[in-house]
Amino acid sequence: MEKHSSDQDHPRYAWLMVAVVFTISALAFGALGSISVFLKPLTSEFGWGRGQTSFGYTTISFAAAVFGIFWGFVADRYGTRWFGVVAAIFMSFSLFMLSRQDSISEFYAYYFLFGAFGTAMATTPLYANVGFWFRLNPGLALGIAAAGGAVGQALVPYLSGLSITAYGWRTTYEYLALSYLIIALPIGFLIRESPWRERVRVEPKTDFREFPLSELEVIVWISVAVIFCCNCMAVPIVHLVPMLTDQGNTLEYAARALLILMMVGALGRIMGGKLADTIGALPAYMLMSVGQTVSVMWFPHVEGPTALYLLAIFFGFTYSGVMSSLLICTRMMVSARFAGRAMSITAFFGWGGMGMGGFVGGYFYDVTGNYEWSFGFASAAGVVNLFVLTLFYFRIRYRMKAVHARLGVSL
Numbered sequence: 001m002e003k004h005s006s007d008q009d010h011p012r013y014a015w016l017m018v019a020v021v022f023t024i025s026a027l028a029f030g031a032l033g034s035i036s037v038f039l040k041p042l043t044s045e046f047g048w049g050r051g052q053t054s055f056g057y058t059t060i061s062f063a064a065a066v067f068g069i070f071w072g073f074v075a076d077r078y079g080t081r082w083f084g085v086v087a088a089i090f091m092s093f094s095l096f097m098l099s100r101q102d103s104i105s106e107f108y109a110y111y112f113l114f115g116a117f118g119t120a121m122a123t124t125p126l127y128a129n130v131g132f133w134f135r136l137n138p139g140l141a142l143g144i145a146a147a148g149g150a151v152g153q154a155l156v157p158y159l160s161g162l163s164i165t166a167y168g169w170r171t172t173y174e175y176l177a178l179s180y181l182i183i184a185l186p187i188g189f190l191i192r193e194s195p196w197r198e199r200v201r202v203e204p205k206t207d208f209r210e211f212p213l214s215e216l217e218v219i220v221w222i223s224v225a226v227i228f229c230c231n232c233m234a235v236p237i238v239h240l241v242p243m244l245t246d247q248g249n250t251l252e253y254a255a256r257a258l259l260i261l262m263m264v265g266a267l268g269r270i271m272g273g274k275l276a277d278t279i280g281a282l283p284a285y286m287l288m289s290v291g292q293t294v295s296v297m298w299f300p301h302v303e304g305p306t307a308l309y310l311l312a313i314f315f316g317f318t319y320s321g322v323m324s325s326l327l328i329c330t331r332m333m334v335s336a337r338f339a340g341r342a343m344s345i346t347a348f349f350g351w352g353g354m355g356m357g358g359f360v361g362g363y364f365y366d367v368t369g370n371y372e373w374s375f376g377f378a379s380a381a382g383v384v385n386l387f388v389l390t391l392f393y394f395r396i397r398y399r400m401k402a403v404h405a406r407l408g409v410s411l
Contacts (some may be wrong), residue, residue: 006309013192014133018141020187021126022148023086027091027180028122029149030156030371032060033262034176036241037161037255039065041169048104050242051362057238059108061355063115065348072344076337079198082190083121090117092181099173109118114352122184123149126191128339131331133194138331139281143273143324146343147266150320153237154262159254163239197336212399213335219342221395223349225388226326228315230350230382233319234291234357234376236261236299243300243371244308253305265320272321276328282396284325286389293382300371301387326350357381 033059043053071083094114099109127145134141156176163172209216240261244254268288276284295315302308327343334342361374 005256013364014141014194014355016132016190017194017291019067020084021130022151023187024087024122024148025145025150026152027156027184029205030152031091031095031132031176031180032057032119033153033159033237033238033258034160035060035111036238036258037157037164037170037251038169039238039242040122040245040251042107045169046104049362049366050102051106051359051366052234053107054238054358054362056107056111057234057358058355060111060119061351061358063112064119065351065355067116068344068347068351069122069341070344071120071125071251072128072340072347074343075128075344077130079193079342080125080129080191081193082188082191084182084191085185086188087118088184088188090114091119091122091184092177094118094177095173099170105353115380117401118199119158124343127327128331128343129193131327131338132197132339133197137274137276137277139273139284139324139328140270141273142327143270143276144250146273146324146327147269147320148167148267149312149323150262150269150316152262153265157241157262158255158259161251162203163249167185168232189195197339205399210310212396212403213333215334215338215342218330219345221392222326222329222333222346225385225392226350227321227345227353227356228381228385229289229292229326230353231357232378233322233359233384234354235378236296236315236319237354237360238358239361239365239371239374240299245387246371251345257308257312260309261316264313264316268320269324270316271326272319273328274324275321276325276332281325281328281332282389282393285322285329286386286393287384288300288321288325289382289389291315292322293386296375297318297379300375315365353381 015304035054040048042048043050075083091114094110097110098107101110127142130145131138131142133349160172160176163175163270241251241254241258244252244257272284272288275287291314295311298311302311326346329344330343357378360377361371364373364377365371369371
């Protein structure tokens with residue numbers, strides 16, 4: 001049984017940490033989601049292809065994946081005390097430099113910087129931190145913190161779309177840079193480590209873990225599944241706005257659809273965390289993955305705002321539920337002293353899947369001139385994710401039966 005200080009001992013600061021991580025992750029994911037509304041203005045001005053431009057999404061995802069592993073090791077060894085401050089500075093600087101870029105190489109370079117020192121520091125390591133502030137209902141706490149990402153992916157692209165229409169894309173990047181610095185820098189100084197995680201780092205013997213599979217095997221299973229899971233979710237996130245404007249809709253209408261999707265996603269992340277607390281993290285992940293996969297295939301075929309908004313609501317809820325239940329899977333299946341690295345390794349494959357999905361969606365559009373194959377690819381990836389998760393579930397059940405048989409306990 002784990003014995004440690006938690007939300008019961010420091011309730012106010014535990015929930016303050018949730019609020020801080022909610023806000024910082026909202027900004028990190030908001031910039032990632034806003035690439036979709038910058039896509040057409042940039043392709044129009046510079047003549048870049050959509051696959052080429054959406055590779056900016058791949059760049060930020062790849063940078064967050066690679067550097068996320070490094071920051072996970074740093075977090076486990078030294079803590080996340082300064083992660084928010086550093087992330088705030090680099091996110092703001094990167095966005096400002098994007099307002100000055102004039103070539104595709106600069107575009108990639110500044111988004112790479114944002115991913116490596118912004119997204120990679122502001123998301124997974126801080127989620128791991130939040131998870132260890134709570135002994136009771138860690139899923140709910142993590143779900144609320146992760147909901148910030150959905151809120152950011154709703155508000156930042158929507159506001160960016162309005163700003164692009166009114167002032168142009170360069171001024172919009174400048175506004176984002178200033179806003180990020182004003183919001184993120186002050187609250188970055190509030191980040192602290194949970195007392196329990198601090199003690200585990202100093203006294204490893206106080207860290208207890210009960211799970212039938214080794215930590216290595218858990219990470220392998222989750223990492224394989226998350227590649228395909230994130231392939232599936234990335235295509236609508238990156239390409240919904242350009243797909244809708246291709247159909248003759250205004251940028252404001254398309255950005256509003258993304259706004260609805262992401263705002264509902266905030267509720268989905270909270271409910272995904274709560275569902276993980278109730279039925280278990282892996283069953284919650286599987287259930288939400290079913291909804292994500294089913295909804296993705298319908299996006300190119302919906303007609304009219306009502307059908308589109310309903311589909312956006314369903315996809316936003318389920319894809320976001322996937323995000324929070326996935327975090328809880330990793331948090332609950334590994335030890336505290338390994339949590340930062342474990343979550344960063346799975347995030348590495350998740351970011352890789354997101355980047356691949358965004359790029360492949362754009363590539364299929366460039367080849368075929370429509371998004372049928374793009375969303376078909378996303379649906380197929382979702383099916384593979386579910387297949388891997390099913391195998392993982394039965395692998396856990398098999399090992400549990402073997403352990404109980406040795407102990408003479410019926411399952």
